[in-house]
Amino acid sequence: MGSDVSIEDEDRFRQVYEGSFERLLAYALRRVEQPADAADVVAETFLIAWRRGRQIPDGDEATLWLYGIARRVLANHHRGGVRRERLGERLRQRLREAGPADPAQVVSDQLTVRGLLNRLAEPDREVLMLSFWEGLEPREAAVVLGVSSTVARARLSRARGRFRELVDSSNSIMAVREEK
Incomplete structure (x- = not known):
């Protein structure tokens, strides 16, 4: 049905749709953990049916045909969940292995770094984040930024200097506060 x-x-x-919706929804609800997942399964089933509109059998066979589609959609849904x-387990394991000794301190440090980064101009902030957070080499950052490698290296060098000045200034302010 184009x-x-x-x-x-x-x-x-x-x-x-009207003759099969309730039955398909009940079918999906009995096979997934979350009602939202059942709604997604039914929506995808009817989307496939819409695209194959001329293949829909007549009469009660249409509902059986839709069950077959829903069964395959559910199988894909379950494989995706697995x-x-x-x-998720691999990511949790990596986080445990690389986990910080003091998560509260890491969060505090991240907020401090973000605060300092936000004080930089957008081009400086972006080249620093691409370099340090994303681990890109200057030539790779150049591709992302749409500039030459030479320009990216120059921007990175200037941005590092500006960031260093902000860190030094921030540390000076913190030292004065601690003395009081």
Whole structure:
């Protein structure tokens, strides 16, 4: 059912939708943990049905056909969930291995660095973040920024100097506060 969808095709799809929606939703709800996931499964099922509109069987066979589509959508959903869980576990493991001794101090340090970065002009901030947070080499940052490697290296050098000045100034202010 592309852009040349006839009124008859729309009416037929609407009838199939109305006649099958509740059953498909119940089917999906019994097979997923979250109601939102069931809604996604049903929405994707009907999207596939819409795209294959002329393949929809007549009568009660349409609902059975939709069950088959929903079954495959659910299988994809579950495989995706397994992949997400495995990735999440790998990320949690890495965080545990590289975890800071004092998470509160890390958060405080991050806020301080972000505060200092926010005081820089956007081009300085971006080249520093690409270099240090994203781990990009100046030639790689140049591609992201759409400038030559020479320009990226020069920007990075100037940005480091400006950031260093902000850090020194910030440390001086902190030392004065601590003396009081």
